[in-house]
Amino acid sequence: MSQIELKSLRKVFGQNIEAVKNLDLVIQEGEFIVLVGPSGCGKTTTLRMIAGFEEPTAGEVIIDDVIVNDLDPKDRNLGMVFQSHALFPHKTVFENIEFGPRMKKMPLDKRKKRVEEVAEMVHITPLLNKLPSQCSGGEAQRVALARTLITEPGSFLLDEPLSSLDAKLRREMRAEIDRLHQELKKTFVYVTHDQEEAMTLADRIVVMRAGEIEQQGTPMEIYGDPSSYFVADFFGSPSMNLIDGQIRRNSSQESFVFEGCGLSLDLPQLEGLREGSHCIGVRPESIKVSDSDSDIKLSVTLVEPMGKDTLLYFAHDSDRHLIAVVEGSTEIQSGDLVAVQFPKDRLYVFDSDGARVR
Ligand SMILES: Nc1ncnc2c1ncn2[C@@H]1O[C@H](COP(=O)(O)OP(=O)(O)O)[C@@H](O)[C@H]1O
Numbered sequence: 440m441s442q443i444e445l446k447s448l449r450k451v452f453g454q455n456i457e458a459v460k461n462l463d464l465v466i467q468e469g470e471f472i473v474l475v476g477p478s479g480c481g482k483t484t485t486l487r488m489i490a491g492f493e494e495p496t497a498g499e500v501i502i503d504d505v506i507v508n509d510l511d512p513k514d515r516n517l518g519m520v521f522q523s524h525a526l527f528p529h530k531t532v533f534e535n536i537e538f539g540p541r542m543k544k545m546p547l548d549k550r551k552k553r554v555e556e557v558a559e560m561v562h563i564t565p566l567l568n569k570l571p572s573q574c575s576g577g578e579a580q581r582v583a584l585a586r587t588l589i590t591e592p593g594s595f596l597l598d599e600p601l602s603s604l605d606a607k608l609r610r611e612m613r614a615e616i617d618r619l620h621q622e623l624k625k626t627f628v629y630v631t632h633d634q635e636e637a638m639t640l641a642d643r644i645v646v647m648r649a650g651e652i653e654q655q656g657t658p659m660e661i662y663g664d665p666s667s668y669f670v671a672d673f674f675g676s677p678s679m680n681l682i683d684g685q686i687r688r689n690s691s692q693e694s695f696v697f698e699g700c701g702l703s704l705d706l707p708q709l710e711g712l713r714e715g716s717h718c719i720g721v722r723p724e725s726i727k728v729s730d731s732d733s734d735i736k737l738s739v740t741l742v743e744p745m746g747k748d749t750l751l752y753f754a755h756d757s758d759r760h761l762i763a764v765v766e767g768s769t770e771i772q773s774g775d776l777v778a779v780q781f782p783k784d785r786l787y788v789f790d791s792d793g794a795r796v797r
């Protein structure tokens with residue numbers, strides 16, 4: 440097991456591509472950390488600096504209290520799994536898995552036993568005599584995991600290991616990785632651009648944006664208490680409704696005026712915020728559809744039954760819509776005018792720079 444610490448870590452490619460700007464992060468022993476963010480935000484570069492495949496421009500990588508900047512990747516006690524698993528095509532699954540220990544001259548009988556153990560762990564025992572070309576995408580990814588598991592690293596670094604798999608297989612493999620982490624109790628650093636993977640796997644999510652940490656916290660902290668528009672928008676499916684508009688104040692009351700359609704909501708909780716451009720966020724599951732007295736009436740443009748629940752799309756502007764989720768099925772039809780309530784305690788407010796102000 441390892442604790443991994445990144446201190447003022449920075450990576451500049453060429454003259455001015457700042458892939459990682461100034462990263463400070465402590466990853467506890469046994470923790471499952473997910474680095475998540477859009478493509479190009481520096482996730483892979485960060486992972487590669489931890490692994491030792493990329494030399495930091497500045498800063499330190501510290502593993503178990505030792506600065507490892509000058510250590511070779513193979514001496515860092517880490518196991519890495521990539522998106523493209525790059526198995527040897529002419530070696531069997533068995534030979535692929537035993538490759539590392541064989542290079543380290545582990546005796547054949549011990550090697551065989553270890554291959555069988557790790558194959559068992561990721562459920563690929565029946566595949567050991569097959570070639571990679573005879574494995575499905577999911578199976579090949581399990582082989583890649585086994586090949587890393589057999590080296591018994593202190594920590595696992597995984598870079599988008601599931602992104603080449605289809606949705607169903609991805610969910611299955613996600614559960615497998617979760618189980619492996621619980622069994623092995625090792626440190627996992629997992630990189631993905633998929634917010635759902637981050638939410639379901641992480642002990643702690645580290646949200647990256649343009650080479651910096653935007654926010655870190657447990658999945659529920661990130662979901663329930665996003666520090667910025669960027670984070671609010673990134674997590675959740677369907678994502679948070681984000682409505683541009685103006686905070687206005689008259690003598691007694693604060694209100695929010697939607698951009699475009701000019702709808703106005705009286706919102707006492709905006710008290711104390713400056714007037715002018717802001718964005719209000721509300722999660723689809725927080726919007727209440729009712730026929731009681733309510734803030735506003737909106738027309739339904741689309742009804743999407745999802746089985747367990749139904750998505751309602753509302754027009755509030757010519758090119759923007761709001762989404763609400765209602766449980767189960769609904770009588771509501773496209774074209775209906777429906778009363779919509781914004782629960783006052785479940786609103787987020789962002790300023791025009793995208794910072795959360797309430
Ligand atoms: N070897 C490289 N040379 C030049 N630029 C690179 C190199 N590797 C990554 N970059 C750039 O650094 C930034 C971060 O890349 P990366 O860490 O791969 O992002 P992510 O994994 O989050 O998609 C991107 O702008 C990318 O184009």
Ligand SMILES: [Mg+2]
Nearest residue numbers: 479482483484
């Ligand atoms: Mg990447």
